[in-house]
Amino acid sequence: MKKTVILGALTVAGLAAGAASAGTLDDVKARGKLNCGVSTGLTGFSAPDANGVWQGFDVAVCRAVAAAVLGDPMAVDFVPTTGQTRFTALASGEIDLLARNTTWTFSRDVDLKFEFVGVNYYDGQGFMVPKELGVSSAKELDGATVCIQTGTTTELNLADFFRVNNISYEPVPIETNAEAQQQYLAGACDVYTTDASGLAATRASFEAPGDHVILPEIISKEPLGPLVRHGDNEWGDIARWTLNALIAAEEYGVTSANIAELSAAPGNNPEINRLLGTEGELGAMLGLEADWAKKAIMANGNYGEVFEKTIGENTPIGLSRGLNAQWTEGGLLYSPPFR
Amino acid sequence: MTTMTDPPGQGFRLSQLIYDTRYRSLTIQVVAMVLLMLLFSWLVSNTIHNLQNLGKDFDFGFLTQPSGYDINQRLIEYNSQMTHGRAALVGILNTILVAFLGCALATVLGVVAGVLRLSNNWLVSRLMSVYVEGFRNVPLLLWIVLIFALMTESTPAPRAFRGDDATASMLFDAIAVTNRGVYTPAIHFGTPFFANGFFNWLVVILVLGASLYAIRRLHHWATERQEATGDRPTTWYFTLGLLILPTAILMVLMSAYLNLPELKGFNFGGGIHLRNSLIALWLALSLYTGAFIAEIVRGGILAVSKGQTEAAYALGLRPSTTMNLVILPQALRVIIPPLISQFLNLTKNSSLAIAVGYMDVRSTLGGITINQTGRELEGMLLLGLFYLVLSLLISGAMNIYNASVKLKER
Numbered sequence: 025m026k027k028t029v030i031l032g033a034l035t036v037a038g039l040a041a042g043a044a045s046a047g048t049l050d051d052v053k054a055r056g057k058l059n060c061g062v063s064t065g066l067t068g069f070s071a072p073d074a075n076g077v078w079q080g081f082d083v084a085v086c087r088a089v090a091a092a093v094l095g096d097p098m099a100v101d102f103v104p105t106t107g108q109t110r111f112t113a114l115a116s117g118e119i120d121l122l123a124r125n126t127t128w129t130f131s132r133d134v135d136l137k138f139e140f141v142g143v144n145y146y147d148g149q150g151f152m153v154p155k156e157l158g159v160s161s162a163k164e165l166d167g168a169t170v171c172i173q174t175g176t177t178t179e180l181n182l183a184d185f186f187r188v189n190n191i192s193y194e195p196v197p198i199e200t201n202a203e204a205q206q207q208y209l210a211g212a213c214d215v216y217t218t219d220a221s222g223l224a225a226t227r228a229s230f231e232a233p234g235d236h237v238i239l240p241e242i243i244s245k246e247p248l249g250p251l252v253r254h255g256d257n258e259w260g261d262i263a264r265w266t267l268n269a270l271i272a273a274e275e276y277g278v279t280s281a282n283i284a285e286l287s288a289a290p291g292n293n294p295e296i297n298r299l300l301g302t303e304g305e306l307g308a309m310l311g312l313e314a315d316w317a318k319k320a321i322m323a324n325g326n327y328g329e330v331f332e333k334t335i336g337e338n339t340p341i342g343l344s345r346g347l348n349a350q351w352t353e354g355g356l357l358y359s360p361p362f363r
Numbered sequence: 364m365t366t367m368t369d370p371p372g373q374g375f376r377l378s379q380l381i382y383d384t385r386y387r388s389l390t391i392q393v394v395a396m397v398l399l400m401l402l403f404s405w406l407v408s409n410t411i412h413n414l415q416n417l418g419k420d421f422d423f424g425f426l427t428q429p430s431g432y433d434i435n436q437r438l439i440e441y442n443s444q445m446t447h448g449r450a451a452l453v454g455i456l457n458t459i460l461v462a463f464l465g466c467a468l469a470t471v472l473g474v475v476a477g478v479l480r481l482s483n484n485w486l487v488s489r490l491m492s493v494y495v496e497g498f499r500n501v502p503l504l505l506w507i508v509l510i511f512a513l514m515t516e517s518t519p520a521p522r523a524f525r526g527d528d529a530t531a532s533m534l535f536d537a538i539a540v541t542n543r544g545v546y547t548p549a550i551h552f553g554t555p556f557f558a559n560g561f562f563n564w565l566v567v568i569l570v571l572g573a574s575l576y577a578i579r580r581l582h583h584w585a586t587e588r589q590e591a592t593g594d595r596p597t598t599w600y601f602t603l604g605l606l607i608l609p610t611a612i613l614m615v616l617m618s619a620y621l622n623l624p625e626l627k628g629f630n631f632g633g634g635i636h637l638r639n640s641l642i643a644l645w646l647a648l649s650l651y652t653g654a655f656i657a658e659i660v661r662g663g664i665l666a667v668s669k670g671q672t673e674a675a676y677a678l679g680l681r682p683s684t685t686m687n688l689v690i691l692p693q694a695l696r697v698i699i700p701p702l703i704s705q706f707l708n709l710t711k712n713s714s715l716a717i718a719v720g721y722m723d724v725r726s727t728l729g730g731i732t733i734n735q736t737g738r739e740l741e742g743m744l745l746l747g748l749f750y751l752v753l754s755l756l757i758s759g760a761m762n763i764y765n766a767s768v769k770l771k772e773r
Contacts, residue, residue, distance in 0.1 A: 108734050115737075115739075131736075131737075132737075135737055137417055137418050137419060157522075166628060167627060167628035167629050168629040169630060174720075174731050175735070183432055183433045186433075193433075195432075195434070196543075196640075197435075197722065199718075199720075211520035211522075212515045214629045254418060255418060
């Protein structure tokens with residue numbers, strides 16, 4: 025009798041463990057919080073501000089998803105992850121969404137069983153060196169000591185770049201951006217390499233940013249985007265279309281300033297109407313409320329507003345839109361239609 | 364009314380399993396075993412179930428895939444085109460290197476500190492107390508990070524050695540202490556016997572070992588001679604010759620020369636590069652574990668009764684001879700068993716290497732490989748297996764040594 029009870033309990037526990045990973049949307053709603061994986065601190069992308077509130081470009085994605093799903097952009101538990109811990113955290117269910125300037129690659133998508141929901145920043149790997157070294161090209165870096173974050177695609181690109189150009193280097197593996205910064209400033213490495221956006225963000229936090237140059241070579245394609253676990257397509261759709269909503273909002277001129285007015289009543293543009301839920305049933309199809317996209321956009325503004333606020337040209341990081349402009353302005357951002 | 368004189372029925376009742384002391388312990392063991400097996404089978408089935416949910420399989424094939432990443436400290440040949448298995452091997456050798464260096468230095472530090480802590484000199488014994496308590500009571504990770512930070516922040520960068528107005532200079536023009544590590548001269552062979560450097564060094568070590576053996580025979584002979592005649596022949600110049608000459612001749616035959624580090628491009632080239640990560644990890648592990656070993660040594664010495672010392676003095680032995688011939692051999696019996704677990708601790712603590720970017724097996728196989736291939740379960744199992752095997756090997760070897768010094772009961 026006793027054994028049967030134990031066996032039964034074990035079976036139930038096993039089933040419960042299985043069922044827990046079935047519906048991320050239900051889990052998030054039941055929890056009332058979105059668990060979002062971010063970096064351990066990269067100014068402009070994800071870092072806590074003076075009040076301990078997480079701010080940044082990647083953080084904005086988390087907040088938009090939380091707003092779309094839970095109606096509250098602040099209902100996010102941020103989980104800082106390193107390059108090494110991020111995938112385990114996502115695969116194990118510790119986080120629901122990973123927005124940590126993660127490069128979309130074939131093997132991560134297919135072999136590691138993740139679902140990239142889009143690209144929120146088109147990047148490439150660059151090199152930063154102190155100006156006094158007098159280096160003007162990455163190909164002059166023969167024999168240099170290079171600080172590199174372990175567990176990243178940049179680590180692999182770096183090995184390839186130096187091998188292909190037949191020059192040698194000494195890698196210094198580093199866990200987090202903060203450590204890399206400290207090592208680089210102490211002169212323990214000649215070069216710091218990571219995504220060009222990350223370099224700009226790191227340089228912006230230096231005491232004397234002008235003493236350091238970012239070399240012109242971009243040695244790889246680094247499409248950075250948020251990702252979710254493979255297999256839960258409903259949740260993946262929510263994350264994907266929340267990101268698309270931010271991008272589309274910029275394209276259609278929906279900003280945090282005019283969104284209240286635009287969403288009050290159906291307007292002339294049917295695309296905007298469908299996006300903001302004043303027409304059609306797009307929200308219901310996602311299993312969300314009709315004004316999900318409106319809430320997502322209101323969280324931080326549209327893609328362009330988020331970009332300008334966190335990493336744009338008027339911030340210390342000073343990144344220009346470049347590839348990350350709308351397709352209508354010569355960039356690569358192109359949201360599929362909302363219909 | 365008849366009285367029952369027959370013994371009660373011998374039939375076995377189920378309740379006896381619990382209430383009969385003859386069976387109770389067996390029952391409890393069987394139940395515990397069943398529960399344990401159930402737990403294990405649940406763990407395994409849960410793992411399989413969850414792996415299936417994630418769409419993952421269990422496969423060690425990734426070990427034969429190209430790794431794609433570089434490793435700075437390699438004891439064997441390795442580049443990014445070689446396999447994950449090879450990268451794991453490079454990491455394993457790095458782990459063994461730091462564990463070996465750490466155990467050796469920790470033992471020396473521990474024995475010295477342990478003996479000195481018993482010193483009658485107030486200052487010396489107090490200084491040793493400060494060392495022991497300081498290192499024992501602060502987490503190892505802090506020491507590793509602290510030593511690494513000291514070494515990177517306080518030493519000059521290689522470019523400080525450059526130019527006419529260089530702010531830093533090399534020690535004896537041979538050793539460069541930089542914030543990327545210490546560069547020391549290396550011995551290179553002009554006309555080596557083997558193309559593979561490893562075998563050349565093996566020859567050198569073998570010759571050195573043969574010399575040491577010959578010296579031992581010589582001392583043995585001298586002792587016999589002393590016992591026979593009462594006169595000990597002077598042997599020190601033979602000892603010196605045996606120690607130096609064969610190796611020196613070998614070095615000349617292979618035309619050995621010193622390869623001095625010199626500034627090339629961004630870094631020093633030539634010589635041996637002891638990276639800061641290795642030095643920081645090595646020193647921190649040794650100092651930390653040395654503090655524990657010091658206590659073990661002190662305990663071992665105190666465990667030898669004072670009467671032994673007094674008896675030795677009564678025989679006219681000097682304090683140093685008393686320590687070496689009477690106290691330490693007896694103390695060793697108490698010291699060795701806990702020393703084994705300190706060695707094991709040090710070896711396993713070396714997995715904190717990632718904090719300073721030392722590429723041990725935890726950083727290669729358990730870090731980058733797992734991260735690039737997504738084979739967490741396989742990688743972690745292999746990693747656990749490696750540490751298990753290494754620990755068993757160390758404790759096996761130390762147990763053999765322990766058997767040789769322990770009290771022989773006849």
